[in-house]
Amino acid sequence: MKKLLTLLLLTFVVIGCGDKNALEANYVEGVNYRALATPIATNGEQIEVMEFFWYGCPHCESFEQPLHQWQKTMAADVDLVQSPAIWNDLMKLHAKVFFIVQNMADSDKAHAALFQEVMALREIRDSKLQTQKLADFLQNFGLSQADFERQLASAEINQQLAQAIEVMAQSEIDGTPSIVVNGRYLVLNQSANSFEQVLDITRFLVEKEKGRLAVN
Numbered sequence: 001m002k003k004l005l006t007l008l009l010l011t012f013v014v015i016g017c018g019d020k021n022a023l024e025a026n027y028v029e030g031v032n033y034r035a036l037a038t039p040i041a042t043n044g045e046q047i048e049v050m051e052f053f054w055y056g057c058p059h060c061e062s063f064e065q066p067l068h069q070w071q072k073t074m075a076a077d078v079d080l081v082q083s084p085a086i087w088n089d090l091m092k093l094h095a096k097v098f099f100i101v102q103n104m105a106d107s108d109k110a111h112a113a114l115f116q117e118v119m120a121l122r123e124i125r126d127s128k129l130q131t132q133k134l135a136d137f138l139q140n141f142g143l144s145q146a147d148f149e150r151q152l153a154s155a156e157i158n159q160q161l162a163q164a165i166e167v168m169a170q171s172e173i174d175g176t177p178s179i180v181v182n183g184r185y186l187v188l189n190q191s192a193n194s195f196e197q198v199l200d201i202t203r204f205l206v207e208k209e210k211g212r213l214a215v216n
Helices: 020-025 058-071 089-102 107-120 127-141 145-152 155-171 195-215
Strands: 033-035 047-053 078-084 178-181 185-187
Touching: 047 058, 047 155, 047 195, 058 107, 058 195, 078 089, 078 155, 089 107, 089 127, 089 145, 089 155, 107 127, 127 145, 145 155, 178 195, 185 195
Parallel strands: 047 078
Antiparallel strands: 033 185, 047 178, 178 185
16 A cells, blocks of 8 residues: 655644745745646536545545635635545445445535544455445444445446546555645645645645636
């Protein structure tokens, strides 16, 4: 399994207060972000900010709150998309669970709770046992085991999984959480000293994309 990025253990700090433009001027390609060799196709209607995450990643759980707080500040023409990272069969299971949860009435609460649940299951390598435990867990959110099993095997969920694997392969990520802006730019987490700065680089890239699209 690819190792998780460990550099984002942090207390949340405000970066660039009163000097935001000077901070953004220091964001350079090859240092703070990288252009993907082959851009990932997006819907073209909005600028897409895609976060790659894994439920078993403690840094991803810590990133959830600042990410969604930042989402509230996004302009109407910017869209946040979360996509599961997948490097092995158990992560395929967790990705499918994510897609199932998106169809649930209480999806936000179930999604948030799954981080702790999956982290607690990380020592269980048997996929059948993990599947059963996740089915039991989601019953707390109103999803019956029969419905869970039906969706897990469904063509729709398997198609979403295949698409997620394809997108992740194009993204060039090697850890989680990772952000790709509009299918073109990967934020280089190692250049940031906080989640706040990761999001500031993301904001910078969103504006960069707006400028590019305005010209084209």
